[in-house]
Amino acid sequence: MREVKLYRNMRDVSFSKAELERYSRHLIIPEFNIEGQKRLKAAKVLVVGSGGLGSPLLLYLAAAGVGTLGIVDFDIVEETNLQRQVLFGVECIGRPKVEVAKERLQKLNPHINIITYNTHLQSSNAIDIAKDYDVVADGTDNFPTRYLVNDVSVMLNIPNVYASIFRFEGQVSVFNYIGEDGTQGPQYRDLFPSPPPPGLVPSCAEGGVIGVLPGIIGSLQANEVIKVITGIGEPLSGRLFLFDALTFTTRTLKIAPNPDTPMITELIDYQMFCGFTPSSQSNLEKVPEITVHELERLQNLKEDFQLIDVRETYEYHISNLGAELIPLDQLEKHIDQIARDKKVILHCRTGKRSADAIRMLQEKHDFSNLLNLRGGILAYADEIDSSLAKY
Amino acid sequence: MAKIIIPTPLRKFTGNQATIATNGRTIREAIFDLTNQHPDLRNHLLDATGQIRSFVRIFVGDDDILSLDKEETRVADSSIVSIVPAIAGG
Numbered sequence: 001m002r003e004v005k006l007y008r009n010m011r012d013v014s015f016s017k018a019e020l021e022r023y024s025r026h027l028i029i030p031e032f033n034i035e036g037q038k039r040l041k042a043a044k045v046l047v048v049g050s051g052g053l054g055s056p057l058l059l060y061l062a063a064a065g066v067g068t069l070g071i072v073d074f075d076i077v078e079e080t081n082l083q084r085q086v087l088f089g090v091e092c093i094g095r096p097k098v099e100v101a102k103e104r105l106q107k108l109n110p111h112i113n114i115i116t117y118n119t120h121l122q123s124s125n126a127i128d129i130a131k132d133y134d135v136v137a138d139g140t141d142n143f144p145t146r147y148l149v150n151d152v153s154v155m156l157n158i159p160n161v162y163a164s165i166f167r168f169e170g171q172v173s174v175f176n177y178i179g180e181d182g183t184q185g186p187q188y189r190d191l192f193p194s195p196p197p198p199g200l201v202p203s204c205a206e207g208g209v210i211g212v213l214p215g216i217i218g219s220l221q222a223n224e225v226i227k228v229i230t231g232i233g234e235p236l237s238g239r240l241f242l243f244d245a246l247t248f249t250t251r252t253l254k255i256a257p258n259p260d261t262p263m264i265t266e267l268i269d270y271q272m273f274c275g276f277t278p279s280s281q282s283n284l285e286k287v288p289e290i291t292v293h294e295l296e297r298l299q300n301l302k303e304d305f306q307l308i309d310v311r312e313t314y315e316y317h318i319s320n321l322g323a324e325l326i327p328l329d330q331l332e333k334h335i336d337q338i339a340r341d342k343k344v345i346l347h348c349r350t351g352k353r354s355a356d357a358i359r360m361l362q363e364k365h366d367f368s369n370l371l372n373l374r375g376g377i378l379a380y381a382d383e384i385d386s387s388l389a390k391y
Numbered sequence: 392m393a394k395i396i397i398p399t400p401l402r403k404f405t406g407n408q409a410t411i412a413t414n415g416r417t418i419r420e421a422i423f424d425l426t427n428q429h430p431d432l433r434n435h436l437l438d439a440t441g442q443i444r445s446f447v448r449i450f451v452g453d454d455d456i457l458s459l460d461k462e463e464t465r466v467a468d469s470s471i472v473s474i475v476p477a478i479a480g481g
Contacts, residue, residue: 053481141481166478169399192477196446200435201400204480214481242475244399247409251396251473253450256458 004134004159004178004228006042013038013067019111023065036230037065043229044068046133048121048149050097051075052204052214053139053163053221055087060222061137062105062112066229069105070133072117073097080391084211121145123267126152137161137225139218141203143195144270150175150188154264159228159237162188163221166202168210168246170217173255174224177237185237190258195274213245287355290345290371292380298343305343310357311377315349319389321377328353335365347373347380349391393421393451393466396473404431413472418449419462421472436474446477 015037020027023037045066047054050073061069077085077092077100092100098116105114117129121140130136130152138149138160146164153160153176160175177185220241227233242251271277298305309316309323316325326334328348338344338361346354354372361367373380381388392412397405405411411428415421422443426433438444449456450473456464466472 049481051481139481141479143477143479146479163481164478165480167399169478171475171478191448192446194445196444196477201446201476201478207400207480209480240475242473244409246399249396252453253455253473253475254453254458255455258457 004043006039006134006229010038010042013042015041016111019065022109022111026064031232032230036232039230040065040226041067043135044070044133045225045229046070046072046130046136047139048072048136048145049139049141050085050087050101051081051139051141052084052165052209053218054101055085056215056218057137057139057222057225058087058101058105059108060219061225062109062114064222064226065109066112066225068113068115070115070117070129071098071101072119072121072129073101074118074120084209084214086215121148123148123270126267127155130156130158133158135159135161135225135228137163137221139163139221141205144274144276146188147195147273148267148270151264151267154187155267159235160188161221161224161228163217165209165213165217166204167208168213168244170213170243170245172217172220172224172236172241172243173239174228174235174237177228177235179237184257186255186257187261189261189264191240191255193258193261198275210245216245217243287358287372288370289374291374292383295345295373295380296384303343305345306339308338308344308346309348309377310346310354311348315391318391319377319381321347321380323347328357331357331361332364338367340367340369342369343371344369345371345373347376349376350378351376392468393470393472395421395425396471398474398476400476400478401432401435401474404435405429416465417462418451418456418464418466418472421466422449422462435476448475449473450475
């Protein structure tokens with residue numbers, strides 16, 4: 001296997017007594033030895049996303065002695081992160097993830113350099129941030145950033161160690177890796193030329209993820225980063241690893257460069273590329289709305305209206321407003337349960353699904369008495385009833 | 392009866408079944424049979440013209456059908472077909 005080109009001269013890399021002791025379990029592996037450890041120390045790895053995948057990835061890369069770790073994340077720590085994002089604790093809620101990550105990792109390994117970017121990775125800043133790194137590791141949670149990370153890695157000609165998770169399923173690969181014979185391995189766009197339309201493939205925030213899964217998949221990702229840097233073993237280039245935690249099935253499939261993949265010469269508008277156009281969002285404004293404060297007023301006045309929750313049953317059990325539950329995909333089967341002679345307010349978690357529901361009911365079933373609860377149950381929890389659990 | 396492995400995001404359209412046995416001698420026929428058995432899958436696997444969507448890859452054994460005979464790739468009773476969708480969670 002061919003190791004990645006590192007910017008620093010190996011002759012300048014040396015270790016203190018504390019470092020030699022710390023890394024001794026690496027140093028006594030014959031094929032790893034001090035040369036592998038020197039390469040780790042000389043390497044600069046950019047980790048994009050410090051959430052579910054980023055947590056184990058960063059912990060293991062820091063512990064292993066990767067000399068420079070860059071962390072990009074704009075997010076703050078929330079209660080809902082703690083089920084899987086093991087970098088963070090209860091006392092970190094409300095603080096920027098990169099700040100907390102740096103503190104934790106520096107305590108884990110004081111011999112490494114950690115650079116944080118408390119920002120959205122975007123076309124305007126991505127090249128500037130990534131240009132000094134040898135490897136990028138993609139642990140983001142959305143399609144626009146995944147295509148952006150891919151294109152940056154292709155333009156800068158650095159490997160992209162990729163992992164992705166959903167519910168019980170994980171994917172891992174090493175993209176854009178230059179093999180021993182100098183040939184370029186496949187990139188993300190060779191596997192998935194274009195993203196799914198918005199809303200078709202749910203995110204972890206919408207669809208959920210079992211908390212241990214990012215621990216498993218992020219650890220595999222860390223292992224591939226270390227292999228790519230040190231040049232030991234066979235990297236997962238040209239192969240896609242799949243793991244199904246529910247059935248404990250693993251598969252390693254072959255992937256190849258696709259001659260139809262366009263040449264990447266510049267970064268584009270990735271929101272637009274993934275279908276998040278300004279016009280697709282403005283459609284939502286056309287649905288008649290009601291605010292959570294207006295809903296509370298109607299409730300207090302005991303006015304006669306119908307409140308329908310279009311979420312799934314398992315969401316209702318987390319928290320609810322006492323509404324009639326008719327999940328979105330069952331609405332049409334229960335059309336006769338929706339009143340036509342009084343005000344009907346529909347809600348979901350954020351207001352998006354209930355807006356879709358109203359649009360469908362207006363267009364296909366001629367309803368004209370429907371109102372969407374703006375911001376959904378999350379807004380109600382924020383502004384009216386703080387005892388409701390948010391998820 | 393090629394066996395098709397259904398990925399997690401699509402299992403809600405197969406009544407949570409992780410694998411489905413399908414009739415057909417080619418991928419095109421097997422996918423056609425799959426979407427007949429579970430019509431709600433059609434919109435997620437195929438576009439309006441009936442082509443496999445670009446964010447879904449189909450493998451027979453370890454091989455992408457693009458490196459074989461695409462939708463005309465032949466399948467045997469013993470074939471394991473994987474549907475691999477793009478997922479983005481992190």
